[in-house]
Amino acid sequence: MRKFARRGIVLNAGVREESLCFLFEGRLQGVDFTIDGREVGLYFVEPGDFCGELGLFDHGPQPEYVIALTAAVTVFIPMEALREVMMKQPGIVRVLGERLAARLRQMTRQRSLLGLPNISQRVCCQLWMLIPEDDKDGRSGSLINNPPTHMEIAIMLNLSRETVTRVFQNLQTREIVKRDGASCLLITDLQTLRELAEGKQEL
Amino acid sequence: MRKFARRGIVLNAGVREESLCFLFEGRLQGVDFTIDGREVGLYFVEPGDFCGELGLFDHGPQPEYVIALTAAVTVFIPMEALREVMMKQPGIVRVLGERLAARLRQMTRQRSLLGLPNISQRVCCQLWMLIPEDDKDGRSGSLINNPPTHMEIAIMLNLSRETVTRVFQNLQTREIVKRDGASCLLITDLQTLRELAEGKQEL
DNA sequence: CAATGCGGGTGATTACGGTCACACCAGTTC
């Protein structure tokens, strides 16, 4: 078990991380850097997910950094042990395979997001993906705890921090979202957010 | 075994493709569509690769279309049979897992590309990735057969077709690449292309 | 307490790539 402070480096890029990281609490972000040093956001990791599992399959190095966006509680599982269990227990292989497949689907969706020409829609989609599944069809609002900063969202969407801020300003004045202190984001109008994300409404 | 003409749909998005597609000849492209109907290019498939393997792991639907960019020769392998073999032969699982991992790495690299603020660099990187590994360190040029069209490159890079054309024009006048008929692209100056891709040189 | 740093908010300016509108050319197809 390992705890991380905000900004802590959970997994290092380039090295062969010999363990898999299971997230209990908090939020992580997979990030890469372009040749010229820009940060690129790849995916978010939510509690219950794990990351760093790539090496399990191909023995290669961890391709990207994983950073703690909030204080985080993780469990590290040594790969060697896991590989042995994988041999014996086909169920484990299945779960890990599914996980890998899920990540691929997630990255595909994220990539499609970047194709959207309308910037507000992009932000709304990303916001929508941050909402817990259970809340999505609910009538009442949803609460996102310790939401990513504007910057962290920006790098996910190939936008500048300022642009994300402006979209959020917009969403706030239209009372679709609401800040509740520093570490809480309240989605008050799920319905409208969804329609913005789907492009049925313009911001 | 199945053959496809240029533009043929190899795999359909949304449906549960119950087979895996192994590519012998030609080039395929994974494409998705944004909510507003724009094409988004996800990856290229080169001979020797396969695609459509996601369902093997999670029984989910194929997330994206796969299109034949050139006339293509493929072999379809029914998943059911493959799953059975997987159970018995752990070697097969390993190979498929590695394949999945490789695709994830590929998509990560591709995503990083999109972070590049310099458009020419983006195109050059993409071009560089199209060059066969064996040619990359060679002194002599490299030949890309049936290269993707400008449009097909554009959707990979979130650019417009015109922008890609302009970059290519630039590369041609600087004699870094050369068209050889309609279906051949000759990379004459590998060294410079590499430096452009790495950002060590401006176009 | 001051000092510092980080995250958010905002205006002015501007470069740059998208869009549109063409023209051109080489294959096909009839």
Added chain:
DNA sequence: GAACTGGTGTGACCGTAATCACCCGCATTG
């Protein structure tokens, strides 16, 4: 040979998001 079609080449124009330069407020730190 005419008529199409798909891919490429190019100019003009324009909108928009990046950039830069600030501000504020809050939490943390010594």
